[in-house]
Amino acid sequence: GASEADETLLLCSECGWGWCAPCVGACVGEAQLQALLAAGDDSEWRCMRCDSSQLDEALRPPPPAVAEGRAAAVVAEAVVAEAVVAEAV
16 A cells, blocks of 8 residues: 555645655655655645756765765675675686
């Protein structure tokens, strides 16, 4: 079954459009979605149509140090996987 968050609609304080929680999460990221859900019904929220800057933030690439760390982790995983395969042979 669907979780409660999957069935939640977030209503824009400006235009009144309703957005399903999974769509908001896909557009602005899971952390921002969780913050919106935790803020509750009385909080003000402007949707991506009314405030596209939140899309800019969500789509901005990570800082170089974060990207390099991710790349290093992928390389490390590949080296470990290669070592495991070599050991098994």
